Amino acid sequence: MNFLYPGFLFALLAIAVPIVIHLFNFRKFKKLYFSNVQFLRAVQEQNSSKEKLKHLLVLCSRVLAVVFLVLAFARPFIPSPGEKTQIAGPNLVSIYIDNSYSMETLNKEGNLLEEAKRKAKELAGAYGMTDQFKLLTNDFEGRHQRPVNREELISMLDDIKISATGRSLQQVINRLQTDVSANRNEVAYLLSDFQKGFVGIQRIQTNPALSFSFIKLNANSLPNISVDSVWSLSPVHLPNQAEQFVVQLHNYGDEDAADIPVKLRINNQQKAISSVKIAAGKTIKDTLSFSGIGPGWQKGVLSIKDFPLTFDDELNFTFKVTAELKILSINGDLAERAIKSVFATDAYFKLTEMPESNIRYSAFPEYSLIVLNGLKEPSSGLAQQLKLYVQNGGSLLIFPDLEASAAVYNPFLTGLSLPAIQQINAGPAIASTIESENSLFKDVFDEIPANIDLPQVNRYFSFADQSSSNKEHILKLPLNKFLIAKYNVGAGKVFLAASSLSSKDGNLARHPVFVPLMFKIAFSGSREQPFYYTVGKSEVLENDKINLAANQSLKLVSAQSEVIPEIRQTPGKTLLFVADQIKKSGFYNLQQADTVLSVVAFNDNRSESDMHYATENELKALFSKQDIAFYNSKKDTLSMHIALKNNPTELWKLCLILAVVFLATEILLIRFFNPIKNTQTT
Incomplete structure (x- = not known):
């Protein structure tokens, strides 16, 4: 037997009061007058044994009344079989209410969230008035971290609303275990429909100092189709140009879905519509095409019609249509016009040219791409400014001047964290090869023929570092050398060419692949934020x-x-x-x-879209041999089971009754057990 408030046991010292009364009050003698003293000894002998018995019985009644009254205040109880040893003091009960979108569904009990609230109130009613409670929802609110009494808990339960925030079971358990103490009685209840997406498949570890009970709210598996994601097939978005967006839809139901309407709205204007068919449990992709959008930020909404779940029927996304792309060309040879010829073909590109002798460093951040075209004497100061520009996300393209010596270029290249020049190679023209897997050539070729005409060079630099981990080949030369390669530097990119654009060094500037390659390099300098x-x-x-x-x-x-x-x-x-x-x-x-x-x-998080639920065996498998209790809300005796498990057998009422009984016994003894009445006289 244990005591909830063992401090009251010090009051047992009060049993000294009736004992003292017995020792001093009951030993007083009363003077009696007799006409003949020959009968005095007989009267004393006849009443002495009965008087002593009465005094002892009254004393025992008083002592036991005091003892049981003190025990009633100490709240004795017998722990339930199999229950861990209780620590003196009130319980701390943590209750998690799943308030995700899936809890909006209905069963025979009504809305799942409302059922969870009712069950939580039943749980609170199964505990004592001195017990404390903590509430937890998917919102992880700070105000729910402090212990409250039963009335405050019920008020907080009434305030719970459906939340867009999704959590995993492991996150919830970690949150419940943040301030677990081994010096107090703690128990946690989790009320949820336990979707498979919420439960997960990873093993879950719990703190043995906290007792967990899972209460599964029963919901029916519902058909549901979700708009999962969207992305664009265009590297950049131009005003009044054709756009193609790919939308992905997922059928989480167990039946095929046909004639699902898909609509695309941009800035509240409908731009595309489609109809799709999705097999049960499958994902499909559909491409939507449209045009006629102006510059600026665009707000897109992809939507379908699907009931009864609607929270995942719309997908919001944004993208920016830029009116122009600024490019800076720093030229060492003013007669070389290849860069200007390429970007003059499209008004979208705004090209600015600067001579090598008059460079404005302060203007670098304005441009998405900087091209160095045949610089004669690149300086270390220029390398320092360009490295800062690249590290902050800019793109740099370098076409060297092959007439300059390696001693001139190497300090500049190493200042940009690029490999140094080993030597210049000259001889018969050699053809390059295209790295078709490189992202720059995505959507450039429908199919690359075996005998494709490729750029040729007869003079080029070879570089010391041919196996750098941050390097990507774009156009390759024999012997693992490159014609153009990309290096990642900081948040930006550097495209390094091994040859110049001069016709005497090769035909790169005149080759058909040069224009799309330059466009792709220019587009790579414009970074796009995530769609959503x-x-x-x-x-x-x-x-x-x-x-x-x-x-x-x-x-x-x-x-x-x-x-x-x-x-x-x-x-x-x-x-x-x-x-x-x-x-x-x-x-x-x-x-x-x-x-x-x-x-x-x-x-909203699409993890709530899958309306399939974990079974009790699947839940138990995640906890292995850990002591976890599972309850099903279908059982009418749920509250009784929980009260039996968590409330030990309390004895305070019995103690109080016994205290009253012994007080009544004392009164009866004093009133009716009178040995004088039985005195025999002669």
Whole structure:
């Protein structure tokens, strides 16, 4: 037997009071007058044994009444069989309520979330008034971290709403175990439908100091089709040009779905429509084409019609259509016009040319691509400025002047973290080969013929480093040498050519592959932010470098809310940390004061889309031999089972009854057990 409040046992010292009363009060003698003293001894002898018995019985009744009254306040109990040893003091009961989108579904009990709230209130009612409670939902709110009493818990339960934030079972358990103490009685209940996506497949470890009970709310598996993702087939988005977007849909149901309408809206204008058929449990991709969009940020919405679950029927995304792409060409040979000829073919490219003798370093950040065309004497100062430009995300293309010596170029190349020149190679023209797997040639060729005409060179540099890990071949030469290669430097890229654009060194500038290659290199310099982020999952947003003054800040603004992110500057990027501040899907403007810098889209987590549920055996398999209790909400005796498991057999009521019984016994003894009445006289 254990005691909930063992400190009250010190009150057992109160049994000394009736004992003292017995020793001093009952030994008083009463004077009696007799006419004949010959009968005095007989009266004393006849009543002495009965008087002593009465005194002892009254004393025992008083002592036992005090003892059981003290025990009643100490709250004795007998632990349930198999229950771990209880620690003196109240229980700390943690209750997790799954408030994800899947809890909106219905069963015979009604809405799953409302059923979970009712079960949680039943759990609270199964515990004592002195026990404390902690509530946890998918929102991981700070106010739910403090222990509360039963009334506060019920009030907090009534405030729970469906949340777009999705969690995994391991995340929930880790959160419940954050402040577990071995010096108190702690138990945790998890009320959820236990979707397979929520449960996962990885083994889960729990803290043995915390007792876990899983209460599975029964829901029916529902058919559901989700718009999973979207991406563009175009490397850049140009005004009034044809666009192609690929949309991916997933049928999570057990039956085939036909004639599912898919709509694409850009800036609230319908741009494309399609109809698809999806086999049960399968994923399909569909391509939507449209045109006629102007420059600026575009807000896109892909939507389908699917019931009863609708939270994943829309996918928000954003992209930017740029009016122009700025390119800078720094020329050593002013007579070489190959770069100007290429970019003059399309008004989208805005080419600026500077002579090698008059370079404005301050203008570098304005350009997406900088081309060095045949510089005679590249300086270390230029290398320093270009390295800073590349590390911040810029793209650099270098066509060397083969007339310059290696001693002139090598300090410049090493200043850019590029390999040094070994030697110049001259001789008969040799053909290059195309690295068709390189991303630059994606969508350039439908099919590469075996006898394709390729650029040729008769003079080129060979470089010391031919096996760098950050190098990608674009056009290769024999003996593992390259004609053009890409190096990743910081957040940017450097494209290094082994030959010049001069006709006496080769035919690269006149070859048909040169124009698409230059366009692809120019497009690679424009970085595109992600089409969308996920609520509750994407905590860091990437943006192009944003220069802020000391007291300036950024904010994300939507129609319903405003968020101030934490800002961290990195080479070439500004990182925005939003943590869990984004609660709803939709479009958010990134603003600096009143200026909109970009538009970002958030969508609900698709992990809730799969409406299949883990069985009890599947759940138990994740916990191996750990002691976990499982309950099914279908059982009418749920509350009784939980109360039996978690409430030991309490004896305070019995102690209180016994205390009253012994007090009544004392009264009866004093009133009715009178040995004088039985005195015999002669």
